[in-house]
Amino acid sequence: MSEKKERRILVAVDEGEESMHALSWCLSNLVHPNSDDTLILLYSKPPRPVYTAIDGPGGYLFSADVTAAIERYGDQVAHNVMEKAKKVCADLQPQVKVETKVENGDPRDVICEAAEKLAADVLVMGSHGYGVIKRAFLGSVSNHCAQKAKCPVLIVKKPKS
Template sequence: MERRIVVAVDESEESTYALSWCLKNLISESSKDTIILLYVRKPPLEYPELDGTFTAYLFSNNIRATMDKYSKDLAESVMEKAKMICQSSPHVMVETKVGCGDPREVICEQVEKLRGDLLVMGSHGYGAFKRAFLGSVSNHCANNTKLPVLIVKRPKD
């Protein structure tokens, strides 16, 4: 059986745990599964011209270029770490995809474009109060994708 398992990754420990759990519990040596590592960069911030001088200095092209480079470097770092974790399962194929935008929307869009069979995500384990203010990417994806979503909670230390 060949499956395309999309694993949403970010810089969190919960994401790393979900990927490791997926490799240990869903992948067998006889399977011909493909793991698709999906990372979503935040979009570049757009700031209105407030007073001309201050914002022009604060958000100059150099500053924006530096912020964009940091975002790209972070994405590359997260992907390298995730690919290293996947090396523990040398029989699995690994693909990578980096999107840009609101993680909730980009993940939902990409799992369909990538023809995934399953979406695996970590959970930050926010309570109802934090989730009400911060939102839950995993909850949004579970309710807005057409494919099964496996949300992996990291055990409390």
């Protein structure tokens, strides 16, 4: 008889409906009830923008108050996304083990690095479904991760309504 192996399923979540749809799909189709699977919810806080002056020698400097407010806002967004994701988990699979991770940086790099560092068995992501033009300008996080992640990547597209 084969031994049951715990799977580590990494799900990238963000503010978009697409990532919550991918999480719901994962809970309904990939995570088995009463399994030893661990679901790791990952949110990537985008790096703070750097502003420079085009005409002048310096750049725009923010006061400590403004910098702190920007940081608090980013923390609150991360908290809200994680709370929403944990609620989805509790509603669909209350018995599943859930871990949360919030990392700073470009989501493409953060997600791929986390998948490797956390020894994920599979990475689940949503897709915004951008067309060719938008994808060329904005880039595709899911496409990047599908190419660079060192584990299988499952991209879940939200059906058009």
